[in-house]
Amino acid sequence: MEIKDRLAIHMQAEREALQEELVGIRRHLHQNPELSTVEFETTAYIKDCLATLGITIRETHMETGVFADIGSESKGKTIAIRADIDALPIQEKVAVSFASQNAGVMHACGHDFHTASLLGAVKLLKEVEDDLPGRIRFIFQPAEEGRDGALHVIADGQLDGVDAIIGIHNKPDLPVGTVALQSGCLMAAVDRFYVTIKGKGSHGALPHKGSDPIVTASHIVTALQSVVSRKVSPLDTAVISVTRIDGGNTWNVIPEEVVMEGTTRAFSKEVRSLLKDEFYEIVNHITAAFGQKATIEWHPGPPPVINDKALTEKLKVEAGKRLTVIETEPSIAGEDFAQYLMKVPGVFAFFGTNGTEDWHHPSFTVDESALILAAEYFATSALALLDK
Template sequence: MIIQNLNEYIQEAEQLAKEVFEEIHSWPELGNEEFKTVTLIGRKLKEMKLEISRPLATAVTADIKGKGNPQKCIALRADIDALPIAEEAMVSYRSRRAGLMHACGHDAHTAILVGLAQVLHRLKNVLPCDVRLIFQPDEEGKGGADRLIETGVLKGVDQIFSFHVKPDLMAGTIGVQYGTVHGESRMLEVRIKGTPAHGAKPDLGRDAVYGAAQFISLCQGIVSRDLDPVKAGLISFGRIRGGEAGNILAGQVELEGIIRGEDGEVCDRLCQRIRILARGLSQAMGLSIDVKFTQGYRALINDRRSAEQVKLAAGDKAVEINRKSMTVDDFSSYLQLVPGAYFFLGCGFADRENSGLHTSRFQINEKCLATGIETLAQICMKTQYR
């Protein structure tokens, strides 16, 4: 379908998206605290005469009705939360909140969806489907997707799409992936209890710090020796708490970590081996070792037909990606219920080094905003009735 004025609409939407992006970037908000962000989103959508809904205090949705009586509804999701990282990127719109930054590109995701709303609203007389825009909080925390789903945000939705900026892809490209895109995770908490004693009399105590060191080291052996080498899995520890003084054996140490696997089966295998390790090590060292696992995000697996739609929409901008990632994203919760796809939006600069996601110098190439708007618009315009 040749859409008259589409390029003009995208150029105008790009300007809107840049304004929204820079405003959100300058005032980042953590998960479930995105009050100023959703106020801005709501205001921009209302200026387009769109009716908005607030299913959660820090979430916004809006429906754009297609022509006639469309037989299909496509949902598009953007995450909106920031990270507790102090920004070092020297940009004119840098964060004005100490210790907070949009270091994962959610500001760009949000701005693109706002710009897209303007394009689709102008195309509503030729839009072949209904479109639901979902602005979701707390992707970086405990996951806002599940709470939004509980409000009925997927009611009537036939297909769903989302995307993520990718700094190692140049701006102007779209990364398309089939099958598993992101892995699955389990959160891990470990409490190791021993007996405190003076450092000069270690035989009178049971050293919880030494036990923690052995536990962490042996967990890496699980990955290298208990996991099928063709399977991808990780056990990482990011926090250790314990001890009172440098010359006293600690009576208790607490560890926090994360288990990652390419699928739920791998995660289950790693959890099983950690339980066995904890029992054996506690007996060998005279310690009490308690482990607790909490389900994290599910594996994110693209529906093949939906991924093909992304590739078709991206045209010559499409780049096929064949590498799984052990990062996670709660968009997987939507895909448990509705077919869809998650793609990557190149945001890198061709003439300089690109800092990675979740780093203090992360910066997007704003040229990616128009590419994101155009790709999503083409997904909607090229959709077929169910």
């Protein structure tokens, strides 16, 4: 019997029991969320789950995160499946029996859903391991939420030998049973800036005796609005948002300096670097025109998530057997899965979870009936990509 058929039989036979098990796993994780880089309990829990299945864990220098292989590289390609495991500094507002027990920490991005689904996929694939035409690597990645987890995983060598990688993000606005699969850009590049404008403080009544950084900052904020409307092609899209501005502490004193923070978003490498260049031009020139000095700290976040065309087409066919495959608007949020896609081809998908609120909301929820679908999606997709 072909391995695909064997897997299908397992999936069918175990569906109800596995779904129930995954709900238990997801609720355990949800109740015990941990912030990026300190996912110690979560790491131990995943290791326990893998040990029960008799799976050997790969060596790592990382303190959190779990990596494991099944199958053999001598038989074919290596396909990686990645789930992120960290939570957010948010106080949960959902009244469920399995609500977060860690005050101020919550799985508000649904990484508990991703982790549980991947554990389900491990279980399904383990049962056909002897027939696998290659190797499958499971990446339980820590620190996705703005802490460069993917870069650490790559530096740790966990992507070595991998031919392709897949991942998902739950999507509250898509119904259970749908998966958004599209080639090209799915999520934005995210950069962050921190600017200090140094002027000269003076009495509020004597502005001519100082050099007012608040006026300079105001000009900068206004001029930045013209980047998207006048520098980015109307066929492309981008965001520049100044989200914090801080200067002065009373009504009759012009302050010495102003601090501005914010973020840029773009869907291509070209637009991303255009935004940065224009930002530097505007900030430096306007500040100079007012006889002041600006210091710009530019913190690059993940690049855009760009799916491989051929692999996406393959997964569309495979996923279409069980799910409704759709295309959707790209998300203006970022994902460090993009870092893997800079190294190897792969496909990131949005998975319908019918939530009440969007990501990072204190009332964020997922519909657990999607857990088994995600586990099956992971397992069948990885197998499809292993296929010679």
